[in-house]
Structure formats: structure tokens, C-alpha cells
Amino acid sequence: MQTESDLSPPPQCSDDGTACVASVKGLKENWQKWSEERQEYQKQNPFSHDTKPTTVVLQRGQDGYGKPLQGSITEQRGKDAHTHIIREVQQLCEVIRDIGEPRGTNGRGRGGDNMNVITVEFGKLFEHYVTISNKLVGVLLRARKQGLVLFQGEMLWQGQDDRVVITLLQ
Structure with missing residues (x-):
């Protein structure tokens, strides 16, 4: 019977197994980055039901009310x-x-x-x-x-x- 140490690594991994770990780690980091960016985007999205927007809503009479953001x-x-x-x-x-x-x-x-x-x-x-x-x-x-x-x-x-x-x- 073969033990885990006797099994050879899959062909795409290096002999020491670090290439597989690095690629999975890279995938995890990319996914986490995308997830954080998406959460920030949803905070700004006025149609999102998940989170409330972080932008300040101006009230009638305040400076800038009814005007677009500068530079937009x-x-x-x-x-x-x-x-x-x-x-x-x-x-x-x-x-x-x-x-x-x-x-x-x-x-x-x-x-x-x-x-x-x-x-x-x-x-x-x-x-x-x-x-x-x-x-x-x-x-x-x-x-x-x-x-x-x-x-x-x-x-x-x-x-x-x-x-x-x-x-x-x-």
C-alpha cells in the first residue's frame, strides 16, 4: 500500500510542491482583491440592497444640492x-x-x-x-x-x- 509521501505530485506542480501552493495562493489573493473591490463598488451603487451608500446625501438648501459632483x-x-x-x-x-x-x-x-x-x-x-x-x-x-x-x-x-x-x- 502506498502512503502519501510515496505519491508523486501532479504534473503541473513542482517536485517540492511550492508551485501548486503559489498558484493557489495567487488565485486566493486575486479573488480576495476582486471581492473587496466589488464590496466597495456596491457601497457606491444606489440600487444595491446589500449595503447603504457611504456618500453624503445633500439636503435642499445646502451648497451643491442639485448639482453634479465637480470633475464628474x-x-x-x-x-x-x-x-x-x-x-x-x-x-x-x-x-x-x-x-x-x-x-x-x-x-x-x-x-x-x-x-x-x-x-x-x-x-x-x-x-x-x-x-x-x-x-x-x-x-x-x-x-x-x-x-x-x-x-x-x-x-x-x-x-x-x-x-x-x-x-x-x-
Whole structure:
């Protein structure tokens, strides 16, 4: 009968058996590392039911509430979107300048000076701008919020509001 010491090691192990121990030890270390990384990831995962997130949840009124973390991809996307919208508003103002009619007003501007304005009807602007972008009404609303244009009503509808005058303030 053979004893344990008489058995030869499996072919992938070294004669002294250390290679098998080292590879099993390496597997164990890799598994432990992966397990610890996964636990940390799950702590940050808001959909995990196993652990509670370790991040501090800001309350309404605190600095940073409703804003993405600084340096995050979300923050960069927001900045890129803001830049894109600014370009679209500038392009809309240029189109209104090109196709609109200049009119002087007797009214006073914000600084107390006489205002020179350019006006265009929504229908004419829509027909021209549709080849540029399909977001005319949204860009108009943004431009009005920034104080660059004026028009009556909260929303403009193609066909229904074609005669509404849009005023570009200069």
C-alpha cells in the first residue's frame, strides 16, 4: 500500500510542491482583491440592497444640492450642453437679424436709451429656421429667458401663431 509521501505530485506542480501552493495562493489573493473591490463598488451603487451608500446625501438648501459632483462626467456633459445652447441662441439671433426688419421704437431700453429692435413674424422665422434646426421654439424660449427676444404668449405653435411678432432686442 502506498502512503502519501510515496505519491508523486501532479504534473503541473513542482517536485517540492511550492508551485501548486503559489498558484493557489495567487488565485486566493486575486479573488480576495476582486471581492473587496466589488464590496466597495456596491457601497457606491444606489440600487444595491446589500449595503447603504457611504456618500453624503445633500439636503435642499445646502451648497451643491442639485448639482453634479465637480470633475464628474455629468458635470462635463452639463457644461457641453450649456455651450451648445449658447451657440444655438446666438445663431437664432443672427438669423433674426438677417431676415427681420429693423424698427426703431419710442420706448426706453433697460439703460434708459432708445431701443433699436429687429422684428420678424414667427411663421417667416419658422420657415427659414426649419432647415437649420428642429428646436426653434425651445431656443426662442431660452433666448427670451436671457432677455434677447420678446414675443407674446408662453408657447408658439406653427400655423396658429404664424403672425406673432418676435422682437430681437439689440
